[in-house]
Amino acid sequence: MDPNAVDRRIFHRLVSLEEAIHILESEGILKPIDIDEVDLLESYGRILAEDIYAPIDYPPFDRSEVDGYGVMVKSVEGADELNPIELTVKGSVKVGESPSIAIDLGEAVEIATGAMIPRGVEGVVMEEYTERIDNRKVVVYRSVYAGENIAYAGSDIAIGELVIPRGTTLTYSEIAVLAALGIRRVKVFKSPKVFVISTGNELIEPGKSLDIGKIYDSNGYLITSLLKMLNIDVKFYGIVKDDEEELYKVIVDALKEYDIVVTSGGTSAGLEDVVYRVFSRVGRIVVHGLKLKPGKPTVIAVSNNGKLLIGLPGFPFSAVSNALLLLIPIIKKIMGSSDQNIFVKAKIGNKIRKDIGRKWFVPVVLNKVAGEVYAIPFSYSSGNISVLIKADGIALLPENRDVIDEGEYIDVLPLSNRAIEGIIMGSHDILLNEILNRSGLLNRFRVISIGSYNGVELIKKGYIDIAPIHIFDETEGLYNIPLFKKDEVLREKAFLVRGYERRLVLAFRPGNPKNITSFEDILRKDIRFVNRNRGSGTRAYIDYILRKLAEKLGVSFSDLVRRINGYRYEVSTHSGVAAAIAQGRADIGVCIEYAAIIYNLNYIPLSWESYDFIVSKDSYKSKGVVKAFLNVLRSSSIKDIINSTKGYRASEDIGEIICC
Incomplete structure (x- = not known):
């Protein structure tokens, strides 16, 4: 005990x-x-007199979101109440300390909420699903998926990203973000x-x-x-x-x-x-x-x-x-005030399942669609700081319901008085905010990163105006166009606009201490890989390369990935990959060149990926800010910004419709 x-x-x-x-x-x-x-x-x-760029990633390191035990995914596969799995406890990590522990298969590390994730940990089992036997052993009654209960470095704010533009009136939200970034x-x-x-x-x-x-x-x-x-x-x-x-x-x-x-x-x-x-x-x-x-x-x-x-x-x-x-x-x-919080009624943008017995607070973006106000939830960690300046409001989901169906009316507490003309939700890119700011459009758009595929779905529903994407098609070896051509609903609702390109690199630590020479080195036993999250365009590219490698070696894809130490170590941003390598939790990973440079990593160039924009046809017709964005993409000044940023290049037909 x-x-x-x-x-x-x-x-x-x-x-x-x-x-x-x-x-x-x-x-x-x-x-x-x-x-x-x-x-x-x-x-x-007061009015902010300068552009604020993130001097650090936020969070600045991978951290646990719960009290529990850090494990490798494979160590607890199939674990449940009837089939518990016993693991060896390597030690513990407390909040505020830098761990020296590393775990392997069959091992676990006790970790506190907010504590730094040690090397080898792919997910965290909540304490409620474990039983400590003694100082060396713990029994686990639940499996975990890669990244479960982990907030990854840079998953919220990327270093060098424009966070708050000059001319913004500072409120408690902006001040909190400034403080979190150490300004x-x-x-x-x-x-x-x-x-x-x-x-x-x-x-x-x-x-x-x-x-x-x-x-x-x-x-x-x-x-x-x-x-x-x-x-x-x-x-x-x-x-x-x-x-x-x-x-x-x-x-x-x-x-x-x-x-x-x-x-x-x-x-x-x-x-x-x-x-x-x-x-x-x-x-x-x-x-x-x-x-x-x-x-x-x-x-x-x-x-x-x-x-x-x-x-x-x-x-x-x-x-x-x-x-x-x-x-x-x-x-x-x-x-002695009689003032009360004023809520607005809005339709929820997607179906949400929740626990009965607790009221849920969910950050949302508000948009008017066909005369109705919609509250569009977006994923977050309660440890995120940027939610304070990205969300238009907090949706209150009632405690006595377990399912809130899409289109139901809910109460929303407004957070922002900023007049937003357009919504951009999709794949994250560090240069996008800079382009919008240089063109005077940043304060007219709400920009939130939710991933390429989620952006596509919101465009199809008519809830947003623009979705940045970079989705790789393995069959054709192309980005974005194959997806668009295969989706009739998408072609009916939107068109695809050419954006710009970002170079993907194979990144590793300065000085190349592991003597990495090619992508094939991720198969070495002494190399730990950091992967991108499933559903991301970069992950699709990584799996494409691995399938070609499996074919070359004459093995199946599943057998090949089992040999990769860290294949299930998934992070959600390019900065997260670079941070994992720079901070020693991994030896190698695929990220954009810009992220590798920011973290002073060595790298081997791999390929250029296309970062394009799906544009709602209705929004293009009805919102001047959407047309203004496309005009900005075609301007020579924006092309100069893109081409002058290391690891980026402007496409020849940037801003032009390439599929409709």
Whole structure:
């Protein structure tokens, strides 16, 4: 038995948002009471005077999204309650540390939520599906797929990407993103006095050097700037490590002067989650756990001197959702305000299956189609930061439903007041935002990366305007055109416009320590490969090359990939591939040349891929911004930008319709 198990607080009774408010009302806390400055937070409401480019990838390393055990996919194939699999535990990785552990088949590593993924780990089994036998053994009752419960480096924001353009009015969303990227300098009354604390051993103050395994604190900036919208006195203390005594002292001192203490992080039930313990010492916990996803690990307490303490989750989307839908309404009541959140009704853009018993918060893009407002969900991790500036709103999916059918009306809490004229959703490319910005179109489009195939489907449904794609057809050895020609619905709804080309390379570490000379080296036992995610255009190209290699060697494709160490180690972006190699989790991978250069990797050129654009016919007819984008692609200035970027080249017929 875990000797520390007695110190854990399990979520015995979850309550709804409404019930949490009612509990506080019955405690007599939600009533008016009586009632100082920092650098980055002073920027709220100001106009940004420069383009902000991401100086780091976000997240900056592969990290676990759950508490559990990191494994290789093959090690737990077929595992279930009737067929458990026993693995050898190599050790553990805590939040904020750089792991020296590597695992192989039959091995596992204990890993905490937010901790860095060690070499060899392809997926993380949640702690709930395991049983620890002793210090060396764990039994696993569930299989995992490649990438399960892992957020990969660069999967959210790519280094060098234009994140926020000059001329943007900064809100809490933009400020949080700036903080998460480590950008310190840019700038900004009176009701309840609120004291905000960020907790976590992994956190670094923006502006300081980012060590391996660490991330910049953004929640402290996010929560504090959000509360400043209420024109109240908010104090951001800074970062407190996961140390119970240190956090206790800070909170005790704060309660002498402030009416409300708000923390972020450390609210769950793990060994290093100290917030609920400190809250118990300074007062009485009245809520620990909400019927929400994300955002369940939320703690509310009343101090011994009648002050309010609220512990928000650590991941940014969880924190902002609970701040908007719980913290702000609570503070408004304490201010004596009768204002409530204003929701809009929208039709959900696709069918969603969910758990019964929990309300789901889902980031969405809003678009008007045939007179109806549609909420188009997009995939995210609650640890993502860019969702704060990409989403138009948060959709609230009811707790008593397990299926929300496409086209059903749902409530959406709007997040953005920006006037958006067009929506671009599809394959990610780091140069696209730069092209839009140089042409003055970036603030007129909402641009979200969801993958080529998902973009195609949204175009076919009529929900978006433009879908960037790079889908490789193995039979014809071409990009995009074969897919378009084979899909009658797509040809009816849209046309294909020539874009530009990106060079794919075989990347490896500087100095070539493994003496890599060709693609065939990924079959070597001493080489670990990092693959792209299934459904991506690059993955289709990789599998095409592997099939040709299998044919050359006289073996089947399935036999060949079994020989590849890391074939199931999948990441979702080119930056993710480059980061995995640069940080030592892999030795070799396929990415665009630009990503390899950014990470100072050596590489061997492979081929050029076509990054083209599917354009909705209806949008082309009705939206001037869509026509403006095609005109921009044909301009000589944009061709110069593309050709001057290493690893890119403009097609001769860029901007022209090539298939309809």
